[in-house]
Amino acid sequence: MSKDGYLIKDLTVNNAALKRLVKVYIWQRRTNSQVWDDYFRNLPDLQSAIRRAALALGPDNKVHPHQQLIxxxxxxxxxxxxxxxxxxxxxxxxxxxxxxIVTRCGKHGFGKLAIYDTAQRIGERLGISPERVYLHRGTKTGAKNLGLxxxxxxxxxxxxxxxLQELEPDEIESFLCIFKDKFTLN
Structure with missing residues (x-):
């Protein structure tokens, strides 16, 4: 992999272009993510956060798209x-x-993304954020496409x-998944 060369929609992208893509991500996605984070952070008690996290119910009382098929x-x-x-x-x-803990409570049909999302939501209520970028199917594909x-x-x-280091680990997880098909090694 070249130090700063990536391919997005058949165009070579250097670090400056990747930085612009990060800005697009921040502009388009951060607000929605923060709404969910704020919602879980401000639930009245931990038990409510735990239950709603596992049920994937957000501020609009709808199931998060990631977990709709579960x-x-x-x-x-x-x-x-x-x-x-x-x-x-x-x-x-x-x-x-x-x-x-979430992994130990997992059931057949409650995959890695559901485990991660549930843990992330509970973590918001506890004031604990991921320090690593966890790789599930989509995120792993994005990381591989960047040669990582x-x-x-x-x-x-x-x-x-x-x-990408401008983003927090949970944002990087989302970024890699969302844009997984947009970049491949040059």
């Missing part, structure tokens, strides 16, 4: 399991601990092209 009964089972783990979740020190090593299942910010 059966309601599966989301409910995960929610019930996580509510029982409230005391353990309350004392989590980092995002990895939250992810581990995806073998660990996560990336650190300093391993990413410089323009």
């Amino acid at each position: 059966k309601k009964t599966v989301r409910q089972q995960v929610a019930d399991c996580l509510v029982k783990k409230e005391a353990t979740l309350r004392i989590c020190k980092d995002f990895e601990e939250i992810m581990a 090593d995806t073998s660990r299942g996560y990336l650190l910010k300093d391993e990413l092209p410089e323009p």
Whole structure:
């Protein structure tokens, strides 16, 4: 991979162009993401946040598009399991601990993206954010298309092209997934 060369829609993109794409992401996506984050951060209690996170219910009381294909009964089972783990979740020190608990409560049909999204929403309520960029199907494809090593299942910010380092890990996760088909190695 060249140090700063990427291909977006058949056009070579250097770090300056990738930086512009990051600005487009911020302009188009950050506000919607912040609405969800603020919603979970401000729920009246942790139990409400846990239940709504697993059910993928947002401020409009609708299921998040990422989880619309997951059966309601599966989301409910995960929610019930996580509510029982409230005391353990309350004392989590980092995002990895939250992810581990959500993973243990996961059921067939509640995949990696649902686990990540649920952990991220619970983390918002607890004031804990991811420090790594977790790789699920779409994010992993985006990272591979940028020539990044995806073998660990996560990336650190300093391993990413410089323009992406302007974003937070949860934003990078979203960016890589959204734009996964827009860039490939030059």
